[in-house]
Amino acid sequence: MELELSAEDLAFRDEVRAFLAARLTPELAQAGRRMTSVFCDKIHSLAWQRILHAQGWAAPSWPVEYGGPGWTEMQRHVFAAECARAGAPGLAPMGLRMVAPAIMAFGAPAQKAHYLPRILSGEDYWCQGYSEPGAGSDLAALSLRAERDGDDYVLTGSKIWTTHAHWANRMFCLVRTATQGRPQAGITFLLIDMDNPRISIKPIVTLAGEHEVNQVFFDEARTPVVDRLGEENQGWAVAKHLLTFERGGGYAPGLEAALERLRTSAGLEAGDETERLLDDPHHRRRLAEAQIATLAIDISERRVLSALAAGGGPGPASSLLKLQGSEALQRLDELATDTLGPYVAPHQPQARAAGSNLSPIGPEHGLTTMARYLNNRAASIYGGSSEIQRDIIARQILGL
Structure with a gap:
């Protein structure tokens, strides 16, 4: 497994960065920054999907025959990482990432011809x-x-x-x-x-x-x-096939983006005994622990990428990544609430709505902190609870 990007992948990363700089509008970037769960509001999600669709990039994992870009597994990973880094709004996963692979695998020719183009364009939500x-x-x-x-x-x-x-x-x-x-x-x-x-x-x-x-x-x-x-x-066979796409990989880019937000916040907030929270040894240790966990998830995801590139599938590793990723996300949310202190408490959904001109109570960087924390409590339940993932890991990986 090669961890460093090849020259071709570096060139692709630069192409993606240039595209995001040119096409990710300030309005869409704000909508992405103010997302409080894995789902963005439909109006912003579809607006970004139309831009990506015009570029041929709306469905990175789709085969070329159905309208995918024909990227390698590493290119898909790079694209996801750069979108997270730029704060692009997420695309609704239900169509593009979940039911579409099921239709490709189990659908009749007429179903594929009807539904897949409509999913790709966003006509069907x-x-x-x-x-x-x-x-x-x-x-x-x-x-x-x-x-x-x-x-x-x-x-x-x-x-x-x-x-x-x-x-x-x-x-x-x-x-x-x-x-x-x-x-x-x-x-x-x-x-x-x-x-x-x-x-x-x-x-x-x-x-x-x-x-x-x-x-x-x-x-x-x-x-x-x-x-x-x-x-x-x-x-049941269709549902199990679909769940491997709902549970599998893709956590590391979002976790890395969340870590960067935490470092920024810690550089702006005061500690109990330090001018900056970022200089507090206890807080720095917690950030380091979160970074280590994120790195471990990133390496696990890259192992899955290697298996997929060799023609394999995610298999039970999707449960491992679902377990690690969702629980790491919740730990980052807890750290974010601690970072913000008393300013985490105000309930201000109107101020965090994309396009709002209301001034937030507290710092701008903390506007979505509590909403993210509350919404992401469900992360270890949806797509199969953490207890179910541990049972799958015990049976299918450990052989217990």
Whole structure:
């Protein structure tokens, strides 16, 4: 595994930096800086996606045949690192990084021809219908019923914690089509049109005071059988394939950007016994520990990149990276709240909204600190909780 960038990769890095300097507008950069979770507001996410799509860079991991740029694994890593470094807003992952690979792997030719171009352009904006009330992190415990009626399925039940369902026009969804045998054996994967009078959405306001997630209700909502991905009762295989993309890699660039923000904050805030918090030995030790953890994650991700470049897959390493990355993110959030001191407390969602002209209470660099901390508490739950990741690691890596 080569850790240093080659001459070609350095040239590519310079190309990406020049593109970001020219095309990342101040408005989009502000939206990126003020993101408080992995999701950016739809208006800014799609605006940045259109710019990247025009450049051919909207889907770095897609094969060329579907509109991807044909980059190497290292080029994808460099691109992600430079976007994080520049503060570019994140693209909505539900379509580009999650359901698209599932459609490529399991979709019929007509489904690929219809959905993939619309995902790439942003014409279709997706949400994920997995979690259900009372099911916790156990996807096999889902109960949203889908009963076959001619050329349609009739859906009855609900999904919860559905990110951006209020903005999405499509949902990829796990439904219960059979109750015999193992719970996983009766699950089907559907692609659902959200413009349906029998589908209703109830907002859930988070601890950070933001409307990002929802509960979605299906009241005998009909969806065509042709929008099933894979075979009936075989949706568990599709879901497992998709989860490797939801859980896998990509944490290191964001963690490094967060570390840089922390160093900047520590250079501006006063310590208890030092002029700058950055000069406090205890705080410097915590920053060093966070940097070591981030470096370890970066090396693990590069090992996965090497395996992918050799034609392999992420496999159970995706669970390892999900576990390490999400928990490291939470530790950085805790360090950020300690850095800001009393100015972490004010609740000011209007001031941190992109484009707001309201003056923040406290320093500008601390405007999103508490909202990030609160939103990222879910990082060790979504995509499979840390307990589930440890179980996968114990069984599939350690052989326990």
